[in-house]
Amino acid sequence: MSSAVQKRANAFASLDEAKLGWFHMRAVLVSGVGFFADAYDIFVIGLVLPMIYRYYPHMDALVKAATSWGNLVGQLGFGYLGDKLGRKKMYGVELIIMIVCTIGQCFSANAIRGFGVLTILGIWRFFLGVGIGGDYPMSAVITSEFANVRYRGMMLSAVFAMQGVGILCGGLVTLAALAAFQDQISRDYTYLDYVWRIALGCGVLPAIGAIYFRLTIPETPRYTVDVIGDAEKAESDVEKVLAMNNVRNITSNWKAPEENSAPERRVHVKKNDAGNFSDYFGQWKNFKILLGTAYCWFALDIAWYGLSLNQSVVLGLINYGGKGDPNQYEVFRHKAIGNVIIACLGTVPGYWVTVATIERIGRKPIQIVGFAVITVCLAVLAARWDTISLQETNFLIVFTIAQFFFNFGPNTTTFVYPGEVFPTRWRSTGHGISAAAGKVGAILGVQAVGPYFTTNAKIVLWTFAVIMATGVPATYFLLPETKGKTLEELSGEDEVIIEEDTYKV
Structure with a gap:
């Protein structure tokens, strides 16, 4: 009986204690390229919609939220x-x-009779959102289950940090497309039609580059043994992974409870079914973690998407780049530059500071401090709106600090947490539920709160600040620190069911 469990223990020990190598880097790159494309596609819409509205009617909230509905x-x-x-x-x-x-x-x-261009665009972006949404649980779980303990948080946050690069590139590509049509746009603003189509279309390039590697990645050994129940195949897969890293297998110090208690049997873990899901999350100790990951992501995305998808609107409210410029090229160029500046100074550095520090500081402190600093920044902007909205530099400083702590904070850690705290048989589902809760928040931020930016920005900012404040106690009371712990320790999976008997691994 002990042989199958020994194989499981050896396989997991090999993954948990392996040195950082090529296979780990490949997993991060393949997953990260997808997140680059995800963020590019999601956030470039905030730059191009003002161009579309120059000659098509406004459907702002619907088009911006369409991707989030698809994400859900x-x-x-x-x-x-x-x-x-x-x-x-x-x-x-x-x-x-x-x-x-x-x-x-x-x-x-536009159809001759039927839907307009923005309705068609919204439909495409809904289905685009379905693909982007699927990338969240799949990339997080695959990266987490192949990672070693020491660098798991760093690997997960590095995957997510590619969002920052995607956001930055969205601004740069938009600037390049505008520059290519500068003379034409100055004479005839309808040439913006080329710009927004090029900006949206360039998001396909990184996705095409990653498709082969995603389709050929092996099944994770944890899924193979704990869900399928094939410890021998899992051990074989681990050996292949370690061969790519040029390291040897590591033997677990697990010992069988009784040397000759029974003949060898196959590891058996109950299959996924609603009863098992209900039994597991029906226990408060497990449900409170799902509640914590879901609520924190929900709260975060109300403000994160409410601000990020309306960044061009916010820059317009503070008259960034000048007021009333009749040259359409200059209007959109200034907005794109403003987005790039915020990305360079706040968004991108925030992601990569998290990558560099998450294994030293831990997930919980980063998330708590992030929520707290964002709350303060948004409260300052709200309280001082009447004056700071007229002070372009001061506004951008506070806003950029908030963007930095979104990403050196809960925007990254809410992605990392669900990839670590759930058992293998529910890890993807748990991550999907948590991420979907975030997208409910995003929809509220974009459709219910965002439209009031132009008429009552102060109330919108106060609303976001209060919601961000609730993330502090939610993180403190509901979520554990996961730094330095194996996935099995975090989820309680060290108890392996072998037919009718249960042993401690």
Whole structure:
């Protein structure tokens, strides 16, 4: 009986204690390229919609929120299927959806009779959102389950940090497209039609580059043994992974409770079903963690998406780049430059400071401090709105600090936490539920709160500040520190069911 469990223990010990190597880097790069494309596609819309509205009617909240509605569906659907069918079978499918829909949205046009261009664009972006949403649980879980203990948080946050690069590149590509049509736009603003289509379409390039590697990544050994129940296959897969890293297998110090208690049997873990899910999360100690990951992501995304997708609107409110410039090229150029400056000084550094410090500081302190600093920044902007909105430099300083602590804070850690705290058989589902809760917050931030930016920015900022403040106690009371612990320690999976008997590994 002990042999199968010994193989499981050896396989997991090999993964947990392996040195950082090529396979780890490949997993981070393959997952990270997807997140680069995700962020590019999500946030470039905030730059191009003002261009579209020069000659098409406004449908601002609907088009911006369409991707988040799709995210919600994709996160729940792919989260469930990642546990039901396996990580390998689903990984890459979401990227194919993204590629098709990114290309499709570039050709959105008015029908002679029927939907207008913005409705068509919104439909494409909904399905694009399904693919992007599926990327969240799949990339997080695959990275987490292949990672070693020492660098797991760093690897997960590095994957997510590619969002910052995607946001920055969205601004740079928009600037380049504007520059290419500068003379034409100055004479005829309808040439903006080329700019927004090019800016949206360039998001397909990184996704195409990553598709082969996603479709060929192996199944994670943790899923193979704990859900499928094949310890021998898992051990074989680990050996292949370690061979890519040029390291040897590590033997676990696990010992069987009784040397000759029974003949060898296959490791057996109950299959996914609603009863098991209800039993596991029906216990408060497990449900409170799901509640913590879901609520913190929900609260975060209300403000994160409410601000990030309306960044061009915010820059317009403070008259960044001048007021009433009749040259359409200069108007949109200034907005793109403002977005790039904020990304360079706040957004991108915040992500990578998290990557550099998460294994030293820990997830919990980063998330708590992040929520607290964001609360203070938004409260300052709200309280001083009447004066600071007229002080371009002062506003940008405070706003950029907030953007830094969004990413050196809960925007990154809310992604990392769900990839670590749930058991293998529910890890993808748990991450999908948590991420979907975030997208409910994003929809509220964009559709319910965001539209009031132009009429009552002070109230919007106060609303965001209060919601951010609730993330501090939610993190403190509901979430554990995961630094330095194995996935099995965090989820209680060291108890392995072998047919009718349970042993401590």
